[in-house]
Amino acid sequence: MIGRWQSICPTVRELAHPSLKARRGEKWTGSTACRDTMWLTLLYSCTGGAALLYALYRWLIPAAVQYHGGLALIWHDVIVEWILDTLTHSTRPQRLLSAVQKNATRGDPSSVVKAIDQFCRQKEWAMNVGDEKGCILDLVVSEVNPTFVLELGTYCGYSTVRIARLLPPHAKVITLEFNPDFAAIAHQVIAWAGLEDKVHLIVGASGDWIPKMKEQFGLNSFDLVFLDHWKDRYLPDTKLMEECGLLRQGSILLADNVICPGAPDYLDYVRRSSQYESQYFKSHLEYTKVEDGLEKSIFLG
Template sequence: MLESSSVLLFIVFVLIFVLLLFTVLIRKNAAAVALIWHEIIREKITNFIMNQSKEQRILDFVLQNAVRGDPCSVVDTIDKYCSQKEWAMNVGNEKGIILDKTVEEVNPSVALELGTYCGYSAVRIAQLLKPGARLLTVEFNPKFAAIAKQMIEFAGVHDKVKILEGPSEEIIPQLKKKYEVDTLDFVFLDHWKDRYTPDTILIQECNLLRKGSVLLADNVIVPGAPEFLNYIRNNPRFQCTNYPSHLEYMKVKDAMEKAVFLG
């Protein structure tokens, strides 16, 4: 009886989101439709059937198909899974190339990532870091952090990466004393979009930027970070560059925003 009730509740849940999808379709918002389908409806159905999270399925695929200790193989394997099997909110290869070039240009000694998720971009950044450099990556969701830890260790870059679990607004003020950060050379923003602006302000208030520090923000078009774009582009302390691209593993238009701190 309880099992039948659970199935019924799940069917009702799916029907509600199908209705939501239909509503968005009427409004012709293709990006929102795609995200609702992949992130809510399809994922929830698959999780229910397999009794396993999408993030665990990504990790399992990497463990079974990638080469241990080879970060490029890990990144390529995640891209293969997410482009052919299930969409996931990694930065993806197209925007990943923009990320790579930015990291190479900055050549950071200390980098900060806000939003670890499964560890895709952490692996991507870490493999480009010079000897002795380090990446601090912040993840609010403990389940994602656990997946990322295994992903980073499998890729062989765990000596360069430290995962910090908790809200970004609590961890950022701790960076100087607790994690011995003087200033940040590079910051990658890829967490909750409504945290982009307050966390950028907080990073400045904590004196974590130096002249030449670079911020790179993902998904500034989809899901979108209009408040952040308005703030950063109208701030005389930053010089901005926009990089048009596409939403990870889709043809939906997206972009990344680079902001160089002028001091």
């Protein structure tokens, strides 16, 4: 046993009695060699640990939560966002805007949509309607060919750009965002897409603004309403729009995230009410494999 240890740290006997080495005219380097070995071991351990953590963060955990809605939202929308906000001293909307300014062509709405989708798939998840459900949104907008669109929940302006770029001349999107920081980013994204003339961005609560829409904008009703704000506001805001006469016969409500995170009371209402003819479009939660979808509801009056 002693002989094995001596092969690593010269000899125990020489460490205990340096004078023995001095008699042979050798430098006493045993303790230095042990210390170097210790530091190398520590370095390798730290490097391996860092690589493992990166693999967990970048690939393993995202893959594991791909099919579970609750875990996906907690991981992407809470944990990762907090980590990146702390490390970069910025916010997710600010990072998204930087990606648009770096990768999208100014005045080209489609390049803005593409830049955001690339950012969300390759860099950092964000709560946009996403590319998959976005195609369904595009189809509905093209089918309705609306003159007046109300969007509840702007976030960073992704869906606003998707809608506005498909509108006929002189059509308008009125988009409502409660968070002023999100609205500030959305304004810049919309401007970068060159769609300022088609979009009116309002900062405030939906419950406060819906009753003022007719007076404020001189309109009778909306042809299309896209609901993508707080899920517990879908039903009360729909009923408020009915009370305020903002829905005409044939107006379309298109609601996002009706399965994940879900809006069960809203779904129950539009599916059971004789005032609506409703259709579900199955899809996935933005940039994941979690089941989600859009509910398209035609107001029958």
